[in-house]
Amino acid sequence: MSDLETLEDKVRREMRSLREGFVVLILTSAENFFKATAALLEYAVNEAFLNGVYITASRPYTYLAKAFEDKGINTEKIRFIDCISALAGKHTGREGNCIYVENPVALETISAHLDTLLSEIGPEKKFIFLDSLSTFLIYNTESSIAKFSHSLINKLRFLNTNGVFMSLEKEAPTETIQRLIQLCDKVIKID
Amino acid sequence: MAEMRMCLTGIKELDIALNGGFPEGACVLVAGSSGTGKTILSLEYLFRGTKEFHENGVYVTLTEPLFKVLKNLEDFDFYDHEAVMSGAVTIMDLRQLSEKIGLKLGTMMIGEPEVILDVLENTVKGVKAKRLVLDSVTAVCYHLKDPEKIRNFIFKLGTSLAGMGCTTILISEIPPNERIFSRFGVEEFISDGIVLLEQFERKGTLFRTLQVVKMRGKNHKRDKQMLVITPQGIKLAPLIEEA
Numbered sequence: 001m002s003d004l005e006t007l008e009d010k011v012r013r014e015m016r017s018l019r020e021g022f023v024v025l026i027l028t029s030a031e032n033f034f035k036a037t038a039a040l041l042e043y044a045v046n047e048a049f050l051n052g053v054y055i056t057a058s059r060p061y062t063y064l065a066k067a068f069e070d071k072g073i074n075t076e077k078i079r080f081i082d083c084i085s086a087l088a089g090k091h092t093g094r095e096g097n098c099i100y101v102e103n104p105v106a107l108e109t110i111s112a113h114l115d116t117l118l119s120e121i122g123p124e125k126k127f128i129f130l131d132s133l134s135t136f137l138i139y140n141t142e143s144s145i146a147k148f149s150h151s152l153i154n155k156l157r158f159l160n161t162n163g164v165f166m167s168l169e170k171e172a173p174t175e176t177i178q179r180l181i182q183l184c185d186k187v188i189k190i191d
Numbered sequence: 192m193a194e195m196r197m198c199l200t201g202i203k204e205l206d207i208a209l210n211g212g213f214p215e216g217a218c219v220l221v222a223g224s225s226g227t228g229k230t231i232l233s234l235e236y237l238f239r240g241t242k243e244f245h246e247n248g249v250y251v252t253l254t255e256p257l258f259k260v261l262k263n264l265e266d267f268d269f270y271d272h273e274a275v276m277s278g279a280v281t282i283m284d285l286r287q288l289s290e291k292i293g294l295k296l297g298t299m300m301i302g303e304p305e306v307i308l309d310v311l312e313n314t315v316k317g318v319k320a321k322r323l324v325l326d327s328v329t330a331v332c333y334h335l336k337d338p339e340k341i342r343n344f345i346f347k348l349g350t351s352l353a354g355m356g357c358t359t360i361l362i363s364e365i366p367p368n369e370r371i372f373s374r375f376g377v378e379e380f381i382s383d384g385i386v387l388l389e390q391f392e393r394k395g396t397l398f399r400t401l402q403v404v405k406m407r408g409k410n411h412k413r414d415k416q417m418l419v420i421t422p423q424g425i426k427l428a429p430l431i432e433e434a
Binding site for chain 1: 194350393394396398415419421422425426427428431432
């Protein structure tokens with residue numbers, strides 16, 4: 001990123017260089033995490049006109065939906081899997097565009113709901129967004145997250161669907177990141 | 192050799208695991224402890240049967256009152272009240288039925304396999320059912336007591352229903368965390384297939400699993416899969432880790 005290039009410019013430049021069916025790992029800092037997330041979604045939804053599924057273990061759906069709308073992102077094009085609100089007392093199940101899962105340990109449940117939501121979107125071009133590997137690692141073992149990511153990426157490849165995996169650069173274990181780098185098309189660092 | 196005719200369950204991932212569904216006319220034991228999803232799985236099998244394959248079904252309960260069975264289904268997309276009203280899916284309480292015909296539960300009707308067989312065969316024949324669920328075979332066996340009677344009951348039930356092209360699910364209630372398929376140890380040897388439902392705990396949360404243990408004359412997947420109950424019905428996902 002040059003001195004004059006903003007974070008949003010960098011995200012757009014990097015994302016425009018990717019081919020359809022991309023799987024990308026985004027490594028960023030805690031300070032830039034939300035800004036990077038919003039810029040990526042802004043590109044995916046508003047510029048590339050993709051529909052998508054956003055899996056969150058970091059922040060609740062209600063918070064995210066409002067924050068994204070404030071950034072001008074059309075959240076009607078995004079379905080959510082919220083893995084965190086039930087830990088704060090929210091009931092599991094579906095409410096509108098969001099499916100609430102009991103907790104971030106329920107990796108297979110997330111995978112099953114993802115299938116449902118992707119099939120709801122239909123044959124249109126789509127993406128999934130995982131927020132974030134570093135948060136999922138708070139609740140799960142490295143080995144289960146490695147297996148989960150691998151199975152998710154295989155699913156994306158099979159369905160020719162785009163994928164964005166977010167992680168805090170400093171908090172994710174090197175071994176997990178190395179495994180993911182091997183499976184992704186590109187790693188984008190946003191400092 | 193004639194190709195084996197199959198009975199698709201309508202549960203997408205289960206049909207994949209079964210390599211195309213249950214063999215038509217098979218008697219399949221669905222075994223699991225309380226809360227593992229046996230009743231929902233078998234009712235989804237019936238409702239999808241009528242909706243997607245135009246096959247009538249019969250659900251016979253001995254364990255739960257009818258209103259509870261139906262109430263529990265209302266939140267599922269696969270549930271079709273019209274199918275119940277039209278008789279495409281017949282839901283009957285064997286205890287109520289026995290009272291209607293003047294028999295007391297636990298004495299003559301449930302204790303006499305021929306009487307139950309007659310009721311089941313006549314019902315299946317009467318509504319031209321291609322799918323039957325007996326919930327549960329354990330409750331029947333409990334009243335039959337004698338292993339020889341149990342063996343005969345399941346054998347005769349399987350034979351007569353297979354002759355009518357009816358594919359049967361026998362629900363087997365087993366204790367939690369025991370690697371057995373039935374209470375009396377007889378049911379699994381007479382059945383054509385076994386689908387085992389279990390639960391395990393991961394970091395304080397209970398998860399359900401499904402595994403096809405046996406399906407006579409069929410190649411099938413043998414891996415344990417995560418079973419997730421969603422408003423759209425049962426979904427299976429590859430198991431990442433058991434604990």
